[in-house]
Amino acid sequence: MSYQVLSPIIILLAFAFAIIIVNMFVKSKRRYFAYMALTGMIISLILVVDMAGLSFTSAMGLDLWDSPVNLTFPNLKLKVDAFSLFFYVVFLIAGILVTIGSISYIEKEEKYRAEYFSLMLLAVVGMMLVASTTDLFVLYLAFELTSISTYALAAFRKKDKASAEAGLKFFLMGAVSSAIALFGISIVYGVTAFTPGGPTTDLSQISDALNFALQGGIAHVQIPIILGSILLIAGFGFKIAIVPFHMWAPDVYQGSPTTISAFLAAGTKKGGFAAFFQLFLVALIAAKFQWGLLVGILAVITMVVGNVLAIVQTDLKRMLAYSSIAQAGYILIAICVGTLAFDGDVDTAQLAVAGGLLHILIHVFMKSGAFLVVALTATAKVGENLNDYKGLYRRMPIVAFCMTILLLSLAGIPPLGGFFSKFVLFSSAVNAGGWFVWLAVFGVLNSALSLYYYVRVIKYMYILKGEDESRVKVPTALYVAVILATLGVILSGLLAEPLISFAKAAAGGLLGG
Amino acid sequence: MISLEYELILSAILFAIGMFGILRRKNAIVVLMSVEIVLNAAIMNFVAFSSYAHANGASGQVFALFAIAVAAAEAAIGLAMFIVFYRRFKTIDIDKGSMLRW
Numbered sequence: 001m002s003y004q005v006l007s008p009i010i011i012l013l014a015f016a017f018a019i020i021i022v023n024m025f026v027k028s029k030r031r032y033f034a035y036m037a038l039t040g041m042i043i044s045l046i047l048v049v050d051m052a053g054l055s056f057t058s059a060m061g062l063d064l065w066d067s068p069v070n071l072t073f074p075n076l077k078l079k080v081d082a083f084s085l086f087f088y089v090v091f092l093i094a095g096i097l098v099t100i101g102s103i104s105y106i107e108k109e110e111k112y113r114a115e116y117f118s119l120m121l122l123a124v125v126g127m128m129l130v131a132s133t134t135d136l137f138v139l140y141l142a143f144e145l146t147s148i149s150t151y152a153l154a155a156f157r158k159k160d161k162a163s164a165e166a167g168l169k170f171f172l173m174g175a176v177s178s179a180i181a182l183f184g185i186s187i188v189y190g191v192t193a194f195t196p197g198g199p200t201t202d203l204s205q206i207s208d209a210l211n212f213a214l215q216g217g218i219a220h221v222q223i224p225i226i227l228g229s230i231l232l233i234a235g236f237g238f239k240i241a242i243v244p245f246h247m248w249a250p251d252v253y254q255g256s257p258t259t260i261s262a263f264l265a266a267g268t269k270k271g272g273f274a275a276f277f278q279l280f281l282v283a284l285i286a287a288k289f290q291w292g293l294l295v296g297i298l299a300v301i302t303m304v305v306g307n308v309l310a311i312v313q314t315d316l317k318r319m320l321a322y323s324s325i326a327q328a329g330y331i332l333i334a335i336c337v338g339t340l341a342f343d344g345d346v347d348t349a350q351l352a353v354a355g356g357l358l359h360i361l362i363h364v365f366m367k368s369g370a371f372l373v374v375a376l377t378a379t380a381k382v383g384e385n386l387n388d389y390k391g392l393y394r395r396m397p398i399v400a401f402c403m404t405i406l407l408l409s410l411a412g413i414p415p416l417g418g419f420f421s422k423f424v425l426f427s428s429a430v431n432a433g434g435w436f437v438w439l440a441v442f443g444v445l446n447s448a449l450s451l452y453y454y455v456r457v458i459k460y461m462y463i464l465k466g467e468d469e470s471r472v473k474v475p476t477a478l479y480v481a482v483i484l485a486t487l488g489v490i491l492s493g494l495l496a497e498p499l500i501s502f503a504k505a506a507a508g509g510l511l512g513g
Numbered sequence: 514m515i516s517l518e519y520e521l522i523l524s525a526i527l528f529a530i531g532m533f534g535i536l537r538r539k540n541a542i543v544v545l546m547s548v549e550i551v552l553n554a555a556i557m558n559f560v561a562f563s564s565y566a567h568a569n570g571a572s573g574q575v576f577a578l579f580a581i582a583v584a585a586a587e588a589a590i591g592l593a594m595f596i597v598f599y600r601r602f603k604t605i606d607i608d609k610g611s612m613l614r615w
Contacts, residue, residue, distance in 0.1 A: 137576050137579070140583075141579060141583065144583045144586070144587070148586055148587065148590055151590050151591075151594065152590060152593075152594075155594055155597055158597050158600075161601045161602070164594075164597045164598045164600075164601045164602070165598065165601075165602075167594050167597065167598070168541065168594055168595070168597075168598045168607065169607075171590065171591055171594045172541065172544055172545075172548075172591075172607065175545065175548045175587050175591060176535050176544075176548055176551075178552075178583075178587070179531070179548050179551035179552045179555065180551065182552060182555040182580060183528060183551060183554060183555040183558070185555070186555040186556075186558035186559050186562070187558065189558075189559060189562055189573065189576075190521075190558060190561075190562040193562045193563070193565070193566035193570070193573075194566070198566060198570070199562060199563055199566040199570055199572060199573060200572070201572065201576070
């Protein structure tokens with residue numbers, strides 16, 4: 001078997017442990033560990049892009065594997081296909097941007113730097129396993145790997161009161177949601193125990209078993225399935241912060257070190273979406289009449305609540321946290337419309353899932369970029385409140401310009417990446433017809449609403465006069481990360497066409513298998 | 514032999530007790546204990562279903578072992594987090610953290 005397709009994951013694991021081991025011997029090199037983590041992730045990203053068939057080797061016909069790779073390892077409960085490769089790219093980009101930013105952000109913490117980067121690599125590994133697993137229980141375990149790493153990262157600034165409180169809140173919410181999700185998994189497992197396939201947690205076998213049970217194979221099976229679905233929505237809904245399970249997100253994003261907020265919003269949340277896609281569009285799709293409408297309603301509530309509460313925020317990290325909640329609502333549309341695959345309308349479902357995946361990818365650039373701008377202004381002693389951004393244009397012109405691009409993309413202004421992903425997402429909902437159209441309607445209305453608070457920041461930066469208008473020295477590494485994220489947003493707008501076909505291939509991998 | 518219903522009722526009661534503790538109690542350690550009770554309810558479910566299934570039931574018992582390991586890891590990091598919180602706030606009452614409010 002060609003286990004080398006798992007090498008992106010193995011390399012990250014090796015680097016994570018190598019950092020810890022090197023830390024035992026080397027204490028003095030100041031930025032050593034960041035560069036190690038960065039090297040690991042870049043090697044991993046190059047391999048992933050190569051496997052997806054997007055690089056030189058496949059263009060020249062030198063590939064060692066079919067591209068895109070499509071391999072299943074039944075004993076490991078793992079699968080590497082277009083869907084998981086897409087998410088590998090998402091997680092690695094989030095990891096790389098945040099690691100670059102961290103080089104200058106955590107300068108002040110001399111201690112525990114090795115642990116910081118090692119935990120971040122482990123969190124990325126956990127999310128990659130979530131995206132490529134074929135088993136519900138392994139999905140839970142992989143998610144726990146991510147969660148436990150990120151709990152420690154959120155409380156990384158031990159001396160800081162806000163960070164300690166954010167860590168505690170994040171841990172308690174995460175532990176409760178994991179326990180609820182595990183209870184839901186146990187109920188689904190229990191339903192499958194009485195089907196001909198026997199008890200199973202394999203995602204596609206669960207789908208077959210639920211189909212059998214709902215076709216009349218088991219009497220009174222409705223209630224356990226509804227209960228299991230609700231518990232799973234609640235459990236994983238906490239992780240991706242959909243309303244009504246969103247209360248922790250603004251607190252945690254505000255209190256954590258800002259680079260970690262970027263990682264949580266851009267990385268970990270996407271891991272939750274990988275789990276959501278696997279769970280609801282593969283395992284539970286046979287029970288879609290039991291949960292479809294509920295997820296649709298939650299999507300609408302999430303968008304509205306996220307955007308409305310974002311308007312009243314004056315702390316930028318909090319505002320971005322609520323905007324991130326709203327974006328989760330948009331992505332949930334993909335899951336609702338994706339259920340059409342079960343009725344045979346695979347084309348619409350594939351388009352919807354592709355739109356969702358594309359939005360996830362572009363959201364990584366937009367959101368991590370925006371959080372890193374906040375980290376940058378905080379490190380440069382400008383502050384992270386809206387009022388501190390008055391006249392930012394004169395103090396750091398390029399950063400203000402980057403922030404403008406990122407915010408406009410978050411709002412979905414045409415030439416930028418955020419527009420195309422939202423367009424694909426909403427148009428698939430309109431194509432689907434029925435009550436899905438309302439999802440698109442609410443999505444568009446909410447995008448208009450969100451424009452208000454994004455443009456307000458731009459107004460503060462460009463139009464209002466600040467008290468202090470002297471130029472500020474910008475920390476280099478954060479500067480690089482912000483510019484990379486901005487380039488990502490601009491390029492994803494220019495390269496929308498190939499990205500959509502990449503996302504469609506990924507969606508096909510999810511719905512086909 | 515005890516029928517499956519009794520085991521499920523027990524796990525449902527454990528789940529309810531755990532959720533009550535999570536929603537009601539303010540002491541972080543008690544909340545963590547309540548979380549462990551909910552986890553134990555899920556673990557009981559796995560074991561019960563696997564032993565009453567028609568065939569091929571060993572998987573549930575394996576899951577129970579893994580879930581116990583995860584619970585232990587979670588408790589370890591949780592208690593460390595409580596110590597950090599206690600050093601800053603001199604309490605582990607989760608309502609006393611007052612930095613982050615909207």
